[in-house]
Amino acid sequence: xxxxxxTRYGLLTIIIHWLVALAVVGLFALGYWMVDLNYYSTWYxxxxxxxxxxxxxxxxxxxxxxxxxxxxxxxxxxxxxxxxEKKLAHTAHYLMYVGLFIIMLSGYLISTADxxxxxxFGLIEVPALGSFVENQEDIAGEIHEYFAYGLMVLVLLHAxxxxxxxxxxxxxxxxxxxxRNKDTTFxxxxxxxx
Amino acid sequence: MNKFxxxxxxxSAIAGSALLSTxxxxxxxxxxxxxxxxxxxxxxxxxxxxxLTGRFDKFSGKFSYDAANVAASxxxxxxxxxxxxxxxxxxxxxxxxxxxxxVSKFGSARFxxxxxxxxxxxxxxxxxxxxxxxVTKTITINAEKIGEGKDPxxxxxxxxxxxxxxxxxxxxxxxxxxxxxxxVELAIHIEGVRQ
Numbered sequence: 001x002x003x004x005x006x007t008r009y010g011l012l013t014i015i016i017h018w019l020v021a022l023a024v025v026g027l028f029a030l031g032y033w034m035v036d037l038n039y040y041s042t043w044y045x046x047x048x049x050x051x052x053x054x055x056x057x058x059x060x061x062x063x064x065x066x067x068x069x070x071x072x073x074x075x076x077x078x079x080x081x082x083x084x085e086k087k088l089a090h091t092a093h094y095l096m097y098v099g100l101f102i103i104m105l106s107g108y109l110i111s112t113a114d115x116x117x118x119x120x121f122g123l124i125e126v127p128a129l130g131s132f133v134e135n136q137e138d139i140a141g142e143i144h145e146y147f148a149y150g151l152m153v154l155v156l157l158h159a160x161x162x163x164x165x166x167x168x169x170x171x172x173x174x175x176x177x178x179x180r181n182k183d184t185t186f187x188x189x190x191x192x193x194x
Numbered sequence: 195m196n197k198f199x200x201x202x203x204x205x206s207a208i209a210g211s212a213l214l215s216t217x218x219x220x221x222x223x224x225x226x227x228x229x230x231x232x233x234x235x236x237x238x239x240x241x242x243x244x245x246l247t248g249r250f251d252k253f254s255g256k257f258s259y260d261a262a263n264v265a266a267s268x269x270x271x272x273x274x275x276x277x278x279x280x281x282x283x284x285x286x287x288x289x290x291x292x293x294x295x296x297v298s299k300f301g302s303a304r305f306x307x308x309x310x311x312x313x314x315x316x317x318x319x320x321x322x323x324x325x326x327x328x329v330t331k332t333i334t335i336n337a338e339k340i341g342e343g344k345d346p347x348x349x350x351x352x353x354x355x356x357x358x359x360x361x362x363x364x365x366x367x368x369x370x371x372x373x374x375x376x377x378v379e380l381a382i383h384i385e386g387v388r389q
Contacts, residue, residue, distance in 0.1 A: 039371055048284075114283040135276065137283040138290060 004072045007181075013072070014179045016065045021155075023058045024100065027051060028152055052111060053120045059104045066097070080171045085161075092158050099151045102143065109140035220266060223352060223386025225255035231353070231385035234273055242374030248280030257307075257386055259352055261342065264312035269320060271382075273303045293369050300328050308332075320356060329365045333358050335382070345387075353385040 003010040009017075034047035077086050111118050112128030113136040119125055133139060165173035172181040225232050232255070237247040255271030276297045278289050290297045307322035320335040335356040342352035359379050362369065 039369070110287065111284060114281070116282075137287040138276075141287055 004075055006073060006076050009075055009176055009179065010072070011179065012068055014177060016061060016068065017177055020058065020061060020065065020100075023054055023061070024151070024155065027054055027058070028148055030054075031148065049119070049121075052107070052118050055104055055107050056118060056120045056126055058100075059108075062097075062100060062104070075176065078171055078173060078176075080169060081173075089161065092154055092161075096151065096154050096158065099147050099154065103147045103151060106140040106144040106147065110137045110144060113137040113140070220258050220260035220263065221350075222258050222389045223256065224389055225253075225257070225271065226351070226385045226387050227252075227254055229387075231351075233383050234271075235381045235383075236378050237381070238371070238378045239374040241372055246280065248278060248286075250274065250277050251279050252277035255384060257384075259386070264318055265310050267310045267318070267320075268307050269310075269322075270306045271304070271384075273305075274301065275303050275326075276301055294367055295327060300326070303327075305333075305335075324360070326360070326365045327367055331360075331364055333360060335380075350388040351385055352388070353383070355384075356382045 001010065002012050004013055030047060030051050034043065034051060037044050037047060077089075081089075108118065108126070109132075112126075113131045115128045115130050117125040117127050162174045162177070165171050166175070175181045232253075234250040234253050235247060236249065237245045240246045250273045252274035253271060255269065257267065257269035259267045275295045276290060278286055278295065278297075280286055280289065289295055292299075303324070303326040305322055305324045307320050309321040311319040311321070313319060316339040318337045318339070320337050321332065322335075323330050324333045335358045337354050337356035340353040340355055343350070345351050357379060359377050361377050362371075363376065
């Protein structure tokens with residue numbers, strides 16, 4: 001139930017998936033909104049603090065996610081999926097993981113370039129490693145921004161593909177990630193084995 | 195020797211000696227950036243409650259100066275706007291963005307003097323054109339000579355301090371930082387090494 005099987009996503013995978021989805025879309029929206037805040041906005045200081053705090057928490061969740069992915073078996077792709085779909089999905093997943101880590105890392109490098117730690121909701125401090133290149137905050141800032149836009153394109157493709165599978169192909173792709181798949185493959189296998 | 199030749203010789207001698215004396219006393223100086231005996235600082239009020247200070251870490255400049263003829267002095271300085279440093283990278287990043295200095299478009303600020311007024315007692319007004327954020331305006335820097343003389347390493351130096359106040363909106367920087375923070379005060383300390 002908690003762990004993946006060859007036909008189902010386990011609860012851990014499902015919870016992490018939707019938690020990360022919520023955080024990523026939320027962080028993007030927050031980031032997009034907060035950079036244009038008026039100096040006298042009450043959110044001028046709180047919004048960036050929330051953005052950084054959630055970003056750090058997301059990083060820890062993503063570390064767990066990568067470990068969970070490495071040490072768990074992965075459900076096999078649905079048989080309705082074409083070879084091209086499998087390849088595209090795999091590439092998109094890979095790019096989202098890499099992109100997300102680049103965005104989180106570059107975000108960290110912006111705020112810590114002068115040696116200031118990042119406070120997570122005022123509770124813990126993530127220490128700074130300082131500056132590695134000149135004008136690190138600017139370079140990291142551009143990477144953070146452009147990769148965030150790039151990630152959003154991937155997110156749209158990913159979500160669009162999931163909806164396409166659900167409503168057009170009417171297969172179990174989205175249901176599997178919602179934890180309510182009918183486990184068709186499994187059933188079939190069991191029937192065959194009987 | 196006829197009268198004409200005499201006067202011609204005399205006037206050229208006068209002109210020559212005048213030229214020599216100018217060359218001897220109005221010396222050219224390079225602002226000692228390499229040895230960091232110069233700084234370009236700014237301060238602006240924060241909410242009207244305190245002063246926020248910062249500086250530009252990179253700049254260059256040269257000037258000519260003659261203690262006997264201060265009004266003939268000239269100075270030009272160029273400041274690398276990307277080098278703004280207020281001791282907080284998140285703020286510096288924001289100050290470099292198009293909300294403020296827009297350094298990707300306007301990577302340098304420049305001051306070229308057009309006139310120097312000797313006010314006596316080591317005080318001088320340096321009037322000139324400041325180009326900042328792509329806008330050129332005439333400003334006056336209230337300057338003061340700090341001192342001059344030989345340095346211990348065989349060179350000759352002279353140093354000045356100057357202050358001026360500029361309006362952000364005058365230079366097309368429209369960010370609203372509040373009523374107490376519409377102007378920035380610049381404080382420039384330079385030491386020139388005679389060339």
